[in-house]
Amino acid sequence: MLEVIHLTKTFAAGLWGRTRTTVVDDVSFSVKAGTTLGLVGRSGSGKSTLARLVVNLIPCDTGRIIFNGVEISRFTTRQMKPLRKDMQILFQNPETSLNPRLSIGASLAEPYRLHGICDKEHIAGQIEMWLQFVGLDTGILSRQPYQLSGGQLQRICIARALLLQPGFLVLDEPTSMLDVSVQAQVIEVLKNAQKTYGIAYLFISHDLDLIKACSDEIAVMHRGRIIEQQPAAALYSQPREEYTKKLLAAFVNF
Numbered sequence: 707m708l709e710v711i712h713l714t715k716t717f718a719a720g721l722w723g724r725t726r727t728t729v730v731d732d733v734s735f736s737v738k739a740g741t742t743l744g745l746v747g748r749s750g751s752g753k754s755t756l757a758r759l760v761v762n763l764i765p766c767d768t769g770r771i772i773f774n775g776v777e778i779s780r781f782t783t784r785q786m787k788p789l790r791k792d793m794q795i796l797f798q799n800p801e802t803s804l805n806p807r808l809s810i811g812a813s814l815a816e817p818y819r820l821h822g823i824c825d826k827e828h829i830a831g832q833i834e835m836w837l838q839f840v841g842l843d844t845g846i847l848s849r850q851p852y853q854l855s856g857g858q859l860q861r862i863c864i865a866r867a868l869l870l871q872p873g874f875l876v877l878d879e880p881t882s883m884l885d886v887s888v889q890a891q892v893i894e895v896l897k898n899a900q901k902t903y904g905i906a907y908l909f910i911s912h913d914l915d916l917i918k919a920c921s922d923e924i925a926v927m928h929r930g931r932i933i934e935q936q937p938a939a940a941l942y943s944q945p946r947e948e949y950t951k952k953l954l955a956a957f958v959n960f
């Protein structure tokens with residue numbers, strides 16, 4: 707599904723931007739269809755930058771990204787457009803992910819329009835089906851984003867990410883802005899979507915319990931590098947790296 711090979715990203719740094727800091731450093735991994743790769747690491751380790759790189763929202767400096775057998779690393783926005791249907795990203799903050807000026811219905815209809823799907827009846831039926839899938843009813847369609855709770859908004863963002871049926875979805879801290887009971891409902895929706903549609907996830911979180919519950923494999927990121935990757939259960943029972951041991955211990959003691 708997705709293969710990332712020796713990916714590197716630097717940003718300008720220093721007062722005058724004359725030096726460069728490496729934020730993603732020689733990262734390689736792959737995600738198979740229908741599985742979840744969890745990505746953990748402390749704040750600032752480069753997780754969100756990696757998330758944006760793999761779906762080509764920002765360009766990499768070096769390395770390769772291969773999606774369904776096609777190398778997309780140097781694709782332009784125009785070349786990416788047909789692929790956007792199949793690879794989506796869900797951000798942590800649903801409030802800033804939706805256009806505040808559009809009603810919920812218009813926000814959900816937008817991806818269809820952008821991808822040239824114009825049959826209004828078909829779109830209405832599909833939106834209704836996806837709302838049901840994420841546990842919301844159609845009464846919500848005429849509302850504006852500010853009239854919804856954080857949990858409702860994140861479900862709308864999930865519906866919006868899923869409605870063109872992507873094969874791959876990056877989840878960048880999808881529940882970190884939600885309270886615990888709502889978190890569980892949102893995770894359930896994501897798990898159902900994976901089971902029903904065979905979607906591959908790259909799941910980024912600080913929350914090690916959540917990552918353990920949701921991932922097949924887990925990669926640990928530290929200062930821009932993936933320092934360890936193991937099947938989920940093995941990472942917790944037999945972490946290989948000192949850094950991973952400290953990360954797990956800090957979480958348990960938290």
Ligand SMILES: Nc1ncnc2c1ncn2[C@@H]1O[C@H](COP(=O)(O)OP(=O)(O)OP(=O)(O)O)[C@@H](O)[C@H]1O
Nearest residue numbers: 717718729747748749750751752753754755756912
């Ligand atoms: N556009 C940018 N220009 C310069 N530096 C950046 C840019 N984006 C991110 N960085 C820097 O890259 C580093 C990694 O940031 P990133 O957001 O990827 O980390 P993260 O692991 O996702 O952190 P968090 O968990 O807090 O979101 C940080 O030091 C950040 O300041």
